[in-house]
Amino acid sequence: MRPTAPARGGVATVGLPLAHAVQRVTASPLGAYQSAVVRIGVSATCLLFLLREVPHRHELYGPDSPWGWDMARRLITNNGSFTLLMWSDSAFWFETVYALTLVSAALLMAGWRTRATSVLFMAGVLSLQNRSIFMGDGGDNVIHLMAVYLVLTRCSRVWSLDARRAARDAARLAEGGRAARDLTGRALWAVLGCVLLPATLLGGLGGTWWLPSLMWVLWLGNGAWWAVKRYAPGHELRALFDVLANLAHNATLAVIMAEVCLIYATAGWYKVQGSRWQDGTAIYYPLKLDYFAPWPGLSGLVASSALVIMVLTYLTVIAQVAFPFTLFNRRVKNVLLVLMIGEHAGISVLLGLPFFSMAMIAADAVFLPTAFLLWLGNRVTLGRQRLFSRTAGRLRLPGQRRAERKDEEAPRGGGGPGHTLVG
Numbered sequence: 001m002r003p004t005a006p007a008r009g010g011v012a013t014v015g016l017p018l019a020h021a022v023q024r025v026t027a028s029p030l031g032a033y034q035s036a037v038v039r040i041g042v043s044a045t046c047l048l049f050l051l052r053e054v055p056h057r058h059e060l061y062g063p064d065s066p067w068g069w070d071m072a073r074r075l076i077t078n079n080g081s082f083t084l085l086m087w088s089d090s091a092f093w094f095e096t097v098y099a100l101t102l103v104s105a106a107l108l109m110a111g112w113r114t115r116a117t118s119v120l121f122m123a124g125v126l127s128l129q130n131r132s133i134f135m136g137d138g139g140d141n142v143i144h145l146m147a148v149y150l151v152l153t154r155c156s157r158v159w160s161l162d163a164r165r166a167a168r169d170a171a172r173l174a175e176g177g178r179a180a181r182d183l184t185g186r187a188l189w190a191v192l193g194c195v196l197l198p199a200t201l202l203g204g205l206g207g208t209w210w211l212p213s214l215m216w217v218l219w220l221g222n223g224a225w226w227a228v229k230r231y232a233p234g235h236e237l238r239a240l241f242d243v244l245a246n247l248a249h250n251a252t253l254a255v256i257m258a259e260v261c262l263i264y265a266t267a268g269w270y271k272v273q274g275s276r277w278q279d280g281t282a283i284y285y286p287l288k289l290d291y292f293a294p295w296p297g298l299s300g301l302v303a304s305s306a307l308v309i310m311v312l313t314y315l316t317v318i319a320q321v322a323f324p325f326t327l328f329n330r331r332v333k334n335v336l337l338v339l340m341i342g343e344h345a346g347i348s349v350l351l352g353l354p355f356f357s358m359a360m361i362a363a364d365a366v367f368l369p370t371a372f373l374l375w376l377g378n379r380v381t382l383g384r385q386r387l388f389s390r391t392a393g394r395l396r397l398p399g400q401r402r403a404e405r406k407d408e409e410a411p412r413g414g415g416g417p418g419h420t421l422v423g
Contacts, residue, residue: 029249032157033373034366038256039118039155040109041362042146045139046125047105049355050098060128060135061085062094067132076130080207084127087204100124108150111160115222116188118155119215122147139356142363145259151218152252154245159377185226193219253366260363261324264340268320277317280310286351294352302350316343330369337367 024030050057058064069089076086084097101124107117125147129136136144156162169179196215199205205212221241228237276282286292287303302308319339326333341361348357 025250026243026246029154029157029246031253033370034368035153035155035253036159037365038362039150041365042143043105043109043121045355045358045362046143047109050102057098061131063091065132067134072131081130082126082206082211083130084123085131097127101128111156111162113188114156114160114162116192118151119218122151137356139359142359146363149252149256152248154249189223256366260366264320264323268317271317277313280313283313284309292351299350334369337364340364
């Protein structure tokens, strides 16, 4: 008996959306601009924090820490955590690890050799935070998690030096030339392999199984990726590697979104159970603590209004509890996202917790609309072009005439400003 037409239509109706969904998550990395903002925000937060704490680095994570090296060694032996600072107790080794974390954060923020610098950044962040576990707060926990997640994302597709280098290679290939030889990438891969092998054999990667496995999968995978791209660019393995990388990126992006929702949901529901949040006075008490009052006059002004305190208290609870449920409505989600970012900005100013706020805003950026990020990128690029053109106009050579108004406007009417911040 022949199948009826409605049955065929029903199968097609079910199969087409499923095939479209599979095609979407495997064909390309989603959220390229959002992941780039998360990369820039997380690395910038860590970089600024470590720079601020340079005078106190020995007390926080180094040889002068109240949590001594022997106590840290005993704890790490029990919980199997990873930290490079347990390889040696010398001050020179501590300074090396601290400098490595600073440099890797700066390079990751600029998007230079992101596959390698993201691994170095993760190793540096885990090393410092696991060395002195009592020195962090909620913002450090977010940086800790995001440092691991960024390793699995393709967060340098836009707004990075890697994207600019890839665009130059594509332009050379389009003109019939050859891509530039990647000597720096091969050297980084070889050096990291020379460090990874003895660290694994000597048990220097902690007592867990997932971190050594992740390190080796990344190292071997990047080597195989480069070999296929170099010697067999049209082979099916190249498409397979792209699909696996896209799947890892998109799955990690979903995990980051779930992590942010979990943070807000748990914080909001815990607040609901507190009596001070129920009566609308919870915001008042931290504003009256000297330790959390960098601007006493501003904190006192906000705390002096009972209506403002009540509105801020209830608005905080409502926004945190409702945020995970608004992801199905784009407009409502964007409104609550603005409220959450504003809340963290207020915490930064009123309570003196800038790095906690920066870390949370960087994590919130995964939900920012692409249209807004494109607009923001255009504004930044246009502002940079205007700044450089004015600087070039002021710093002219002797005898060189100043550019006229019409000369400055002519180049702007050409191509668009582009969507990159650094390229």
